[in-house]
Amino acid sequence: MSGATSAAAPDAAARPERAQTPLRQVAAGFLASPVALAALVVLVLVILAAVLAPWISPQNPYDLAQLDMMDGRLPPGSPGSAGFTYWLGTDDQGRDMLSAIFYGLRISLGVGMGSAVVAGIVGALLGLIAAYAGGRTDAAIMRLVDLQLSFPSILVALMVLAMLGKGVMNVLLALVIVEWAYYARTLRATALVERRREYIEAAECLALPRHRILLRHLLPNCLPPLIVIGTQQIARAIALEATLSFLGLGVPITEPSLGLLIANGYQYMLSGLYWISFYPGIALLITVVALNLAGDRLRDVLNPRNQR
Amino acid sequence: MIGWLAQRLMQAIVVVLAMTIIVFIGVHLIGNPVDILISPDADQAERARAIQALGLDQPLWRQYTSFLFGMLHGDLGRSFVFNEPAIAVIAQRLPATLELAVTAVLLAILVGVPAGLYAGLYPNSLFGRGAMAGSILGFSLPTFWVGLMMIMLFAVQLGWLPSTGRGATRALFGVQWSFLTLDGLRHMLLPAINLSLFNISLVLRLVRAGVRETLPLDYIKFARAKGLSPARIIFVHVLKNIMIPVVTVVGLEFGSTIAFAVVTESVFAWPGMGKLIIDSINVLDRPIIVAYLMLIVLMFVGINLVVDVIYTALDPRVRLRTGG
Numbered sequence: 001m002s003g004a005t006s007a008a009a010p011d012a013a014a015r016p017e018r019a020q021t022p023l024r025q026v027a028a029g030f031l032a033s034p035v036a037l038a039a040l041v042v043l044v045l046v047i048l049a050a051v052l053a054p055w056i057s058p059q060n061p062y063d064l065a066q067l068d069m070m071d072g073r074l075p076p077g078s079p080g081s082a083g084f085t086y087w088l089g090t091d092d093q094g095r096d097m098l099s100a101i102f103y104g105l106r107i108s109l110g111v112g113m114g115s116a117v118v119a120g121i122v123g124a125l126l127g128l129i130a131a132y133a134g135g136r137t138d139a140a141i142m143r144l145v146d147l148q149l150s151f152p153s154i155l156v157a158l159m160v161l162a163m164l165g166k167g168v169m170n171v172l173l174a175l176v177i178v179e180w181a182y183y184a185r186t187l188r189a190t191a192l193v194e195r196r197r198e199y200i201e202a203a204e205c206l207a208l209p210r211h212r213i214l215l216r217h218l219l220p221n222c223l224p225p226l227i228v229i230g231t232q233q234i235a236r237a238i239a240l241e242a243t244l245s246f247l248g249l250g251v252p253i254t255e256p257s258l259g260l261l262i263a264n265g266y267q268y269m270l271s272g273l274y275w276i277s278f279y280p281g282i283a284l285l286i287t288v289v290a291l292n293l294a295g296d297r298l299r300d301v302l303n304p305r306n307q308r
Numbered sequence: 309m310i311g312w313l314a315q316r317l318m319q320a321i322v323v324v325l326a327m328t329i330i331v332f333i334g335v336h337l338i339g340n341p342v343d344i345l346i347s348p349d350a351d352q353a354e355r356a357r358a359i360q361a362l363g364l365d366q367p368l369w370r371q372y373t374s375f376l377f378g379m380l381h382g383d384l385g386r387s388f389v390f391n392e393p394a395i396a397v398i399a400q401r402l403p404a405t406l407e408l409a410v411t412a413v414l415l416a417i418l419v420g421v422p423a424g425l426y427a428g429l430y431p432n433s434l435f436g437r438g439a440m441a442g443s444i445l446g447f448s449l450p451t452f453w454v455g456l457m458m459i460m461l462f463a464v465q466l467g468w469l470p471s472t473g474r475g476a477t478r479a480l481f482g483v484q485w486s487f488l489t490l491d492g493l494r495h496m497l498l499p500a501i502n503l504s505l506f507n508i509s510l511v512l513r514l515v516r517a518g519v520r521e522t523l524p525l526d527y528i529k530f531a532r533a534k535g536l537s538p539a540r541i542i543f544v545h546v547l548k549n550i551m552i553p554v555v556t557v558v559g560l561e562f563g564s565t566i567a568f569a570v571v572t573e574s575v576f577a578w579p580g581m582g583k584l585i586i587d588s589i590n591v592l593d594r595p596i597i598v599a600y601l602m603l604i605v606l607m608f609v610g611i612n613l614v615v616d617v618i619y620t621a622l623d624p625r626v627r628l629r630t631g632g
Contacts, residue, residue: 243450285450
């Protein structure tokens with residue numbers, strides 16, 4: 001951490017005009033916290049592991065030809081018959097848990113981020129419209145938001161999945177339905193403040209089309225809180241997806257996320273085979289905590305009240 | 309106040325009605341229960357008789373109106389699986405969930421309030437910092453995984469506590485309760501702690517923030533200047549004022565706790581209505597799904613309404629705003 005600041009200091013002195021851009025300020029503020037820096041490093045590693053899973057995993061856990069039933073339920077660190085060590089053990093099918101976790105991260109991160117992006121777009125647009133249009137539109141949208149937020153996330157997701165059934169797309173949809181209201185509420189609150197600013201008035205005086213004012217002028221200035229909410233919502237979505245999959249309502253067995261891996265290990269836990277559930281849980285935990293810590297730091301850095 | 313109450317009540321009724329439509333139509337989108345419930349060997353006549361017995365041959369709107377009519381009479385259909393009224397099946401499981409949720413909320417208050425108070429009074433102490441870090445974990449850790457780890461540690465490795473089921477129960481008012489027997493309490497400990505972790509974190513943070521906000525205020529300084537004992541200042545002047553948001557949040561969280569009991573009950577095989585709904589979704593037992601969702605919706609709308617009313621009654625500022 002001290003290395004990062006001392007390295008940044010001469011850089012800033014040499015080119016002060018570049019250090020003044022908002023992005024650089026935010027980046028410097030973010031990295032000034034050692035915890036946030038660590039969280040960021042962990043996040044990058046997790047994302048890399050997910051993206052590169054087919055290339056860095058010792059085996060493809062869903063290619064049956066590569067699995068050996070004789071290697072089933074081996075404890076962590078056992079040498080395998082395929083010539084590599086099972087550092088995190090194997091499950092009942094002889095599947096390397098490390099590889100399964102890498103592949104599981106793909107699903108978990110994909111569903112988490114995908115739902116956050118879709119919910120972010122839907123929620124942001126509705127929030128923007130509510131703030132800009134006001135009146136009845138605003139009241140209708142916000143009433144819907146209030147209704148949605150008065151029910152806990154797990155219940156809404158349960159309702160959606162009880163109606164639509166399992167499957168990756170249905171989980172994604174359930175998560176979007178759970179999440180959009182948070183974005184809408186946040187964006188409306190920010191946009192209500194921003195739309196009274198002079199630059200919006202100026203844009204209105206120029207008779208710019210409404211969609212241009214909304215998307216090119218209002219939206220970019222409302223982004224910081226949206227990014228903060230987004231980081232936290234990705235973490236929430238990943239945890240919720242894992243929970244739903246654990247309950248058997250989430251992703252199908254052919255595309256196991258971390259939650260489903262944990263669920264598969266549940267039955268072996270009572271007989272002391274802890275690693276099948278334990279390590280996917282640790283992976284889940286690391287991802288969610290890193291996202292939350294990064295989100296917390298982003299909130300502090302992006303909060304205008306905290307700017308010196 | 310009366311007008312406001314009537315308006316609030318109307319809103320609640322509209323929400324419940326809207327939810328009945330959503331739930332009813334939604335549940336009918338999932339697969340055909342005929343395929344699941346009637347054996348594939350049954351001949352046409354048997355199939356037709358079964359479909360008629362279950363009321364599945366009626367048009368959807370008629371099924372809905374008869375469902376709505378039935379609901380007003382406390383009849384939410386018969387479970388396909390148990391062949392009993394859905395309400396009765398759920399009512400059997402309700403006490404297990406209720407006692408778990410109530411215990412979890414009580415734990416949250418008993419642990420969260422003192423810990424939050426201490427963390428607020430001494431924010432830089434080791435405990436204060438530790439409590440805050442712990443509460444972040446309480447928010448981030450997925451409940452089901454914590455539950456698994458608790459089973460692994462306390463049930464499998466240490467063998468201190470049982471991991472599944474409700475244990476011995478004893479009847480009170482004709483209902484079986486676990487908290488009346490020692491064995492039942494032992495069974496309840498792990499699930500209740502698991503369910504309360506999120507609430508403990510929440511209450512802790514709320515109380516801590518409240519204390520930190522209240523301490524620098526003038527009336528506390530004045531109370532101190534008057535020479536009141538620190539204990540009196542903390543327990544009467546500080547605590548009383550921060551309890552309004554705490555009571556509100558705990559009240560609202562009670563509903564969430566019952567909803568999240570789905571997860572804890574599944575992990576600890578606690579035979580409550582949360583486990584029932586998961587099992588019912590897996591076998592497409594529609595009446596149970598519908599009845600559970602409707603019950604939860606009713607409960608939520610009810611809790612929100614009551615909390616709203618209490619909040620308004622408790623806090624003069626809110627009362628003046630809505631009344632005026």
